[in-house]
Amino acid sequence: MIETTIHRQNPMIDPAFHAWGWEIPVYLFLGGLVAGLMILSGYHIIRALWDKDRAHGHYVTAPILSLALLTVGMGALFLDLEHKLYVWRLYLTFEVTSPMSWGSWILLLVYPALAASALLTLPQTFPKLARRLPFCSRCAGALHDCPRVVQAIGFANMLLGVMLGIYTGILLSTLSARPLWNSALLGPLFLFSGLSTGAATIHLLAHVRRPDSGSDDFSDAVLSALVNWLRPPAPGHVGTQKLEHADNSFLTVELLLLGLFIVGLLSSTEVHQRAVELILTGPYAAAFWVLVVGCGIVLPLTLQFLQAQHRIRSTVVPALLVIGGSLALRIVIVAAGQASAWTVASH
Amino acid sequence: MSRYGMVIDTHRCVGCMDCVVACKTENHVPEGYCRDWITEVTRGEFPTLRMEIRTERCNHCDNPPCVHCCPTGASHVHERGGVVLVTKEECIGCKACLAACPYDARFVHPEGYVDKCTFCIHRVEQGLLPACVSVCPTHCMHFGDLDDPLSEVSRLLASRAHHALLPEAGTKPCIYYLT
Amino acid sequence: MERLSRRRFLKISAATFGAATAAAHLPDALRAAAAQGEKGVRTVATFCEMCFWRCGGIAHVRDGKLWKFEGNPKDPQSRGRLCPRGTGAVGAYYARDRLQKPLVRVGARGKEQWKAVTWDEALGYVAERMQKIKAEHGAEAIAMFNHGIGVRMLQHVLKSYGCTNFAGPSFAQCRGPRDVGFRLTFGEDVGSPERTDIENARCLVLIGSHLGENMHNTQVQEFSDAVGAGATVIVVDPRFSVAASKAKYWLPIRPGTDLALLLAWMHVIVTEKLYDADYVAQHGYGFEQFAAYVQAFTPEWAYPETGIEPELIRATAREMAQHRPATLIHPGRHVNWYGDDAQRSRGIALLNALMGSWGRKGGFFTPASMDVPDYPYPAYPKPARPKLDNPDKKYPFAHEALTTGIREATLSGKPYPIKGWFVYATNLLHALPNEAETIEAIRKLDLLVVVDVIPSEIAGWADVVLPESTYLERHDELNVEFFKHPFVSIRQPVIESPHDQKPNWWIARELAVRLGLERYYPWKHIEEYLENRVTGAGLDFAQLKKQGVIRGARQPVFFDEGVPAEFPTPSGKIEFYSTQLQEHGFDPIPRYTPPDPGPAGSFRLLYGRAPMHSFSRTQTNPLLADLMRENVVWLNAVAARRLGLKHGDWVRLRNQDGVLSNRVQVKATERIRPDCVYLVHGFGHTAKGLRRALGRGASDAGLITRYKVDPLMGGTAMSVNFVTLEPADAPQEA
Structure with a gap:
C-alpha cells in the first residue's frame, strides 16, 4: 500500500497532467492527412508523366486542398501556443534534438512544395480561375514543359509527405515523460494513418468532383459536387477502385503498426504496461476499441473489401469512417498519453 | 566546471512548505502556482507505516528532456553549474517541455511562457543560497557543487544512503534525497 | 535612494501627531519616499506575529514594495530562519480580504451589514457606549478577550478605565491544563516559548x-x-x-x-x-x-x-x-x-x-530574561468588583482568567452583569467551544468591539469593527522574552498600511483620549514608550532599532550550571x-478515568494544526492559502471502504447534536486509527468578508458543541465530540 500526496496545484499539471486540448489532435490529424495527400498526389504527378491516359482528375484537387487543410492545422497549432507573439522564435534557430523544430522547418518546406504542385494542377482543377490568373497558367504551362521539374515536384511532395507524416508521430514519442508515447512506431503509425486518410479523402473528392460533371466553372463545380454527394458513385469506376485497394493496404499496415505499438509497450517496463492499459482496458479503452479500431479501421476495411468484391454497393461510408477514425486515433493517443506518467499519485 | 545540485535530508524535513513560500516571495511566483512543492509517500498498512517527506522541484537533470525537445532553445542549460533555465523571451509556450518532464516541474506562467525552478541562480551568482535552502527551518536542504568532492553535498552523498527521483526515466537528476 | 533615518522620522511623526484624528502614526517620510518612487532594497528588523512565538525577522522592501520577510540571524528564537507563516507574512499585507476602514454595524447583529466610518466616529461611538455601560453597570462590566503581544496596549486603556476582566483562549482553551x-x-509553568x-x-x-x-x-x-x-x-x-x-x-x-x-x-x-x-x-x-x-x-x-x-x-x-x-x-x-x-x-x-x-x-531549562523595567505609568484605579471568570474559586487551580467563565457570566449576569466585550486578535467563534453559547452571550451585550486585521466570524457579530494594521505596519509592545538565551526584540513598521488601518497602540491611545484618560498616557508616540523602557534597561535604543534584537549575556539555565534546584510547591x-x-478533594496522584464511548458507528472528532496556518486567521493570506486552500477529513482507509467512501469523495460531518459541517474531501489513509477522524483547525469559514476562505473546508469548531470542563482549572476539553459522515455533492468548480 503506497499513499502519495503531492502538495502542488499547478494548472495543467495537477491533479493530472493535461496541457493539450483539442488543438494538438486536430493539428496532428490534419498534418497526417496532408502528408498522405502529398504522397499520393506526388506519386500521381510522377505517374502522370509516363502515362497521361491513366491520370485521374480526382487527384488534381489534392494539392490545393492540402494547402487549405495544412493552414487550418497550423492555425490550430497556433491557437495552442501560450506565448503566441513569440512564435517567430521558431525560425531563428534549428534545434537538432527537437522534433518540433524539425517540424517547423519541414512545414516551411512543405508549403512551397505544395504550392508548386498546386500551381501544376491549377489549370486542370479550376480552369476558369486559371484563365483569370494568366501568370499562374503560364507558369504551370512552363512547368509542364519541363518533365524533370515536374518529376522533382512530385518527388519533393512524396518525400516531404513522408517526413511530415512521421514527424507528427515522432513529435509525441520523444516526449519521454509520457510513457504511452515512448515508441518510435508512432511515426510510421501516424504516417500510414495519414496515408489511409489521404486515400479516403481523395476517394471522397472523387465523389465530389467527377470527371463526367463536365463543367469547368468553379461555382458549377461546387453545385454539382453537392448534387453528387447524394448520388451513388458510378459503379466500378476504375480510379476509386484503385483507391479502395490502396486504402485497404494502408489500413492493413496501420492496423499492424497499431498492434506492434501495443505489443512494444506491453513488453516494456511496468510503467509502459500501465500506460498502454489506459487505452486497452482503462478510461480510454471504449474510445480506442470502438472509434479507433472498430469504426476507424476494421469496419472500413471490411466494407471496402466487400465493395471490391462487388458484394455490396460502393459508398462513401468507408472513406468517412477512415477519416473519423484517424481523428479519433490522434485524440485518444494525445489524451491517454497525457494521462500516462512515470509517477502515480493518489492525489 | 561545476555541477550544482541539492542534497535533501528526508529525516529532517517536516514538510512545512516554508521552501515553497520562500520561493514564491523571492521569485514572485504568481498566485495559484509553485515552483517547488512537498510530496509525502506513505508505505505500509496501519499501524505499521513509514513515510518519506520530500521537498521537490526541477531536478536540473544532466540529461534534460525538456531542453532536448524545446524547438526554440528557450529551455537551455546555463553555463554555470548546469542549471536548466528558460529564457522567457524565446519561449513560444508550446508545452512540449511540460510533457517531457517526468517530474511535472514546469508550468505555464499566466503571461504565457514556461516557468520553473532556477536554483535561484540570481542568488547563487551573488554567493547566496537558493531561497528555499536559506529559509528551511529544519536545515534539511543542502546546495552545492556535486563535481567538487570536498563540497558538503558531495560529502553527504559519499557518507549517507540516498536516492534520486525516477532515475529509470534516464534524466540523470541532480537532486538527491538522503534516507 | 537612501532611506531616511528613523530618528528623523520620529521627530516628524512626533511633531505631527495629534494634529488630526488620522494623525501620522507611520513614517511620513516613508510615505513621501514611496510616493516619490523609492528605488532599491531597504530592510527593517522586526519580530513576527503570524503566531505567538515572536520570531525575529528582517523585512525587505524593494522599490517601495514589501518584498519578503526573512529570519533574523541575531534572534535566538528564529535562529535566522522563519516558519512558512513568517515567510508568508507579506501575504497578510497584500491580502485583499483584510479590513480596510472602521465599521459600525447597521443591520442586525451577525448579519455583517456595515457602514464605513472615520476613526473619529468609530472611537467616539465606542467611548460613548463605554461611558454608558460604566454609568449603568460599572467599568468591570466591560471585559476583554485577547491574544498576542498587542494585548498589553489595549489592556492598558481598559485597566486605566477600571476594567478587570481580561482573558485569552490561550489558557482555558490551550495550554492552561x-x-x-x-x-x-x-x-512552575512550562511557559511560552516552552x-x-x-x-x-x-x-x-x-x-x-x-x-x-x-x-x-x-x-x-x-x-x-x-x-x-x-x-x-x-x-x-x-x-x-x-x-x-x-x-x-x-x-x-x-x-x-x-x-x-x-x-x-x-x-x-x-x-x-x-x-x-x-x-x-x-x-x-x-x-x-x-x-x-x-x-x-x-x-x-x-x-x-x-x-x-x-x-x-x-x-x-x-x-x-x-x-x-x-x-x-x-x-x-x-x-x-x-x-x-x-x-x-x-x-x-x-x-x-x-x-x-x-x-x-536535554530536559527542561530554567528560562532567563533581561531586566527591562516597565513603563512608569500612573497606578490603575482599583476595580470596584473582583474578576468574575472563576467565582468562589470554583476551579481552584486556575491561575489565569477563564474565557469561558466570562462567557458564562455574560449569559447569567452573575455575579454581576457583563455588558461590553472587547475582542482583540482572536476569532472567539472558532476559539471557544460551542459557538451557540458564544452567540447567545453576545446577544446580552450592549457593546461588542472587535479589533482585528481580517473580517473574522467574531467581527461579523461586532457593533464596531476596528481595522488593525498588520504587524509589518506597526510598532508594538517590547518583546522581553523568557528563553534559553535572554533577549529583547522590537517590532517596528516596515511599510505603511495600505488603507485606513491603525496600530493597536494608536487605537488604545485615541480611545483613552476620548474617555478622558490622557493622564495614563505620558507618551504621545509609542517610540517614546519603547525608548523609555529600553534605555531604562541600559540598552541602546538605536542599536535595538537597527538590529531588531539585543541579546543579553548567557545565564545558567540548568541545575548543573548553577541554577538553584528550587521548586515553589507547598x-x-x-x-x-x-x-x-x-x-481540594482531587486525586493527589492522577487517576485514570476511561473516556466516554461515542454513539455507535460514529468517529471521535480530533483536530490539530497545519504548519502553514495559524488558527483561523491565515486562510485568506494568498501565499499561505496557496499552500493549503482547504482542509480534508482524515479517515482510516479501511473505515472508508466500509462506508463506501473513496479518497477524494466529498462528505459532510454531522455531530452528535445534529450540527452539519460544510462539505469537505475525504483523505482515506492508513495514517489514522479507525475510530476517529481528524481535521486541521481553522477552515470552514462562514464570514462573508473572508472571500478567499469562505466555504472552503470544514470547521472543527462548528462541530465542537460539547466540551468537558477540567475540574482543577476550568479548561474546556474539546476532543469529546463524535461525528458521522454523509456523502455530499462536489462543488461546481471541482
Missing part, C-alpha cells in the same frame, strides 16, 4: 503533540536537530503524524486513554527501578505513596484501555530510562482534549520527574503526591 499540571508538580531543551534530548516523547505540523519555530528546528543527531523519538498519537514518521516507536493510542499509558509507563519505571533514584530522593516529595499507587497499573492493565501492546509499553519505558536525564516527555501545548487534562499533564510532569529531566540538559519539592490536590 499543562501549566497547571506542571505547577502542581514542580511549582522551556524544553529539545535540541539536547536523547529521547523525545511526544504525546499528541505534532511538532512539524505544529510549527513552533524553535521547537521544530530543535526537533530536526534532535532527529538529525539520532535521538530516539517516541510518538503517542491516534494519527501517524509527521513526527510519528520520524519516530522509532509510534503508539497509535485509543483516544482519551493517555493517562492509562502514563500510569503503565510509570509502573514499569518504578517497579523495574529505572528512575533517577538520586534525583527523586533529593527533590521528590511523597514518592513512597506514589510508588505504591502505581503498582496496580501494569502494562497488561493498560493494554485493553490504550490498545498498546504490553511489551511495547515496557520497551518504550525502558528506552526512555536508558537516555535519562536527557529524556524529555514533551508537555505539549494545546492540551484541552478529554477533561482529565490537568491531571494528564501532571502525569507527564511526574514521568519527567522520574527521568530527572526537570532542570537538566513542600518545596517535586510533588509526587500533591497535598494541595488532596485538600
